[in-house]
Amino acid sequence: MSPRPWHADAWARLQARRERDALPHALLLAGPFGLGKREFMAAFVKGLLCQRPSDGHACGTCRSCQFVAAGTHPDLIALSFGQRKDGVTRSEIVVDQIRELSQRLAMASQFGGWQIVSIDPADAMNAAAANALLKTLEEPTPATLLMLVADEPARLPATIRSRCQRIDFLVPSREAALAWLRAESVTDPVAALDAAGGNPGLARTWAADGALKQRGEVRHDLKALAAGRGDPLEVVKRWQASDAPRYLWFAAQAVTDELRARAAGGDAPLESRLDDESLDAWYMRANRARDALRGPLRADLVLLELIAAWR
Structure with missing residues (x-):
């Protein structure tokens, strides 16, 4: 290392x-x-x-x-x-x-x-x-x-x-983080660092354990649900079975990208029908749900409530 x-x-x-x-x-x-x-x-x-x-x-x-x-x-x-x-x-x-x-x-x-x-x-x-x-x-x-x-x-x-x-311990500059990830022989360090929100240690871990694939799954799920496709129960089951807090991290991150795309006048990647205020509220709700998973609440109910709000 x-x-x-x-x-x-x-x-x-x-x-x-x-x-x-x-x-x-x-x-x-x-x-x-x-x-x-x-x-x-x-x-x-x-x-x-x-x-x-x-x-x-x-x-x-x-x-x-x-x-x-x-x-x-x-x-x-x-x-x-x-x-x-x-x-x-x-x-x-x-x-x-x-x-x-x-x-x-x-x-x-x-x-x-x-x-x-x-x-x-x-x-x-x-x-x-x-x-x-x-x-x-x-x-x-x-x-x-x-x-x-x-x-x-x-x-x-x-x-x-x-x-x-x-x-x-603060997140280092993007240049320092990418240099360290390359020294660690991380595959596609730019994508890994973006997924981890600039955190190089997290990026290295996620690049090795399939997190980038999960990030893509989350965005696909949210886009499908926004269009009225997909089964919310199947989505909840899959998120819960893998790593629910990580899926919620990627969901909140995807909504941030959706808001940025709208502000820039580009194509919104999730094609959500929620307005900007509702999207921002859903982002906060996703973060609260991630915190709630620490406690005694049933993870499936926490996730289902969140997905219902997205649809």
Whole structure:
């Protein structure tokens, strides 16, 4: 994997703070999925725990690096989705996990250096868990670093965000993104980048897993439904069976292109009969539906309601 050039500035800033012994007690790595936040965090954590780092990078061979590679380093705590008593993986991080974390951090570092906690995805903490984390953020133990990763940082309470040093991972310029995708040997990088809304990491993933074909299917489905053809139930079934949130992303993107085409006076690709105001409302509705799929609502009903509004 070629280096992600948009990480360079954030990496340099953190290493400069490390050299001054001025690292914060909590970092919030924030930005859209696909920009390499987790890759960045893993490299930074390895460098902090390494016994012989070079320019912030881990040596990969010392005792500490070997423990990290094996997933058994005693001073590295990874907090994510736990399991319920029935063995089902939770969809949120709960308060008991944060309480257990606080008890763990009360103990001294076993290697005599940093104790590092990663909370990923931090924006999946429920309200009780976030409130419990506040005490740890307000009264940090020495040589402890909490690293929170959030694809949607706005879902975190402001009280949590304000107590972390935030590092924003932003979509790079189109030129930088295309250069990186070409270095990654991505087929048709321009189409992949357009589908991913300019996000190069997402573009690389989608180029490899057939997402561009799905994008075409969504546009075909919407055009057919707008013309009174096609079966809404069949469309819902197919979108749900594959990757409903991704199909909704492509649907919202297609409507944006429809509005742009109308504004430019060109041929509208979806040939929708909805006026501009209704199209804009449907775009917002598609995004809300994508968010609703995180919760307990039935995906088929969410999709069917949206498709009915399109027709």
